[in-house]
Amino acid sequence: MEALLPMYARENTIYQLLAQGFEIESQTENDGTIKIVAGKWQ
Numbered sequence: 174m175e176a177l178l179p180m181y182a183r184e185n186t187i188y189q190l191l192a193q194g195f196e197i198e199s200q201t202e203n204d205g206t207i208k209i210v211a212g213k214w215q
Contacts, residue, residue, distance in 0.1 A: 183207055 186209060187197060195211040202208075 179207065183209070 190211045195213045198210040200209050
């Protein structure tokens with residue numbers, strides 16, 4: 174179960190960003206840290 178938590182956290186974060194109108198520019202994972210870059214043009 175603990176191994177699944179980061180995956181769910183990532184998916185939830187992406188879902189919330191998309192729901193708020195953000196565009197996901199990139200996703201990277203390095204040494205267990207996930208970095209999501211998102212932008213929003215108004």
